[in-house]
Amino acid sequence: MGAVKRGKRMSLEREEAIKGVLFISPWIIGFLVFTLYPFISSFYYSFTRFGGIGTPVFIGLKNYVNLFHDKLFYLSLYNTLYYTVIAVPLGVVLGIAVALLLNQKIRGLSFFRTIIYMPYMVPTVASAILWMWILDPQFGLINSLLASIGIKGPGWLADPAWSKMSLIIMAQWGMGQAVVIYLSGLRNVPTELYESADIDGANIFQKFFHVTLPMMSPVILYNVILGVINSLQYFTQAYIMTSGGPVNSTLFYSLYLFRESFMNYHMGYASAMAWILLVIIAACVYLLFKTSAKYVYYSGE
Structure with missing residues (x-):
């Protein structure tokens, strides 16, 4: 019985965790697309010659x-x-x-x-x-x-x-x-x-x-x-x-x-x-x- 109760409790916790992730997923997607990606991209672009359109050309420092x-x-x-x-x-x-x-x-x-x-x-x-x-x-x-x-x-x-x-x-x-x-x-x-x-x-x-x-x-x-x-x-x-x-x-x-x-x-x-x-x-x-x-x-x- 104890193992069954633990299994049910773990499944409920997993279900709640999934629901929680789904609720905050819009924020996570927004952060990845509008914050993290531009942040990383700007670091790469700082080493390139880039006009906003086309392929960046790496020029180092x-x-x-x-x-x-x-x-x-x-x-x-x-x-x-x-x-x-x-x-x-x-x-x-x-x-x-x-x-x-x-x-x-x-x-x-x-x-x-x-x-x-x-x-x-x-x-x-x-x-x-x-x-x-x-x-x-x-x-x-x-x-x-x-x-x-x-x-x-x-x-x-x-x-x-x-x-x-x-x-x-x-x-x-x-x-x-x-x-x-x-x-x-x-x-x-x-x-x-x-x-x-x-x-x-x-x-x-x-x-x-x-x-x-x-x-x-x-x-x-x-x-x-x-x-x-x-x-x-x-x-x-x-x-x-x-x-x-x-x-x-x-x-x-x-x-x-x-x-x-x-x-x-x-x-x-x-x-x-x-x-x-x-x-x-x-x-x-x-x-x-x-x-x-x-x-x-x-x-x-």
Whole structure:
């Protein structure tokens, strides 16, 4: 009898396993076709001369060698790093500041929290078109406000000196998701720590730097990592608003990759760029995790 029961139980488990695989099979097929296959293919294409149609011609490391002699490669990398180095820290500072304001016990906080989060919900294309009007040198909202107080506004997106900064300013408009995460982190700071700090005579700045920031450091690290990954792949806004101009001042790495692959049909060259970008992102994330032990506090440790 025991052997019969075990056999029935095993057959039921096998049947449930088969049903489970069948239920997730659409995802498995999608992953294999739309993720794993392109991933492996791009690695192979990076060693070939390939225009998207026809048979790829194997050329070894020539694409990678040519990249390191390409001035636009270095310029696009510089533009991307410039954006990342300024936009990510600025987003962290402003996000924490707004979260602290929204964490106060005052009337109408739900309304203000909704207002802060709403820009994040606006589609990227729509927000890019909106900001093209806001940053218009002649008729834009910002320059009109500056003109009303006697200040001549810059050319913003039309000026190579201001174009990247314009996109950085625009990026802070969509900080809603980060603010919500920071708010969650603030809510998880134990009130006992603030009470102990009050007993010790700590002022508001001491409590912020010695209680709030250490307890929120895992949340900050999470947002920094997301910010770095997204910034290094910055594409849509630059493509819609400037197309890399003026004078290639907003030619970001992903935009240059897009040009080479879908406009110049250098698929092999673009694949090599994609793999270099993967290495850069992986290296940045690794460094952030490697150094996090020095400044990230985990309450369970």
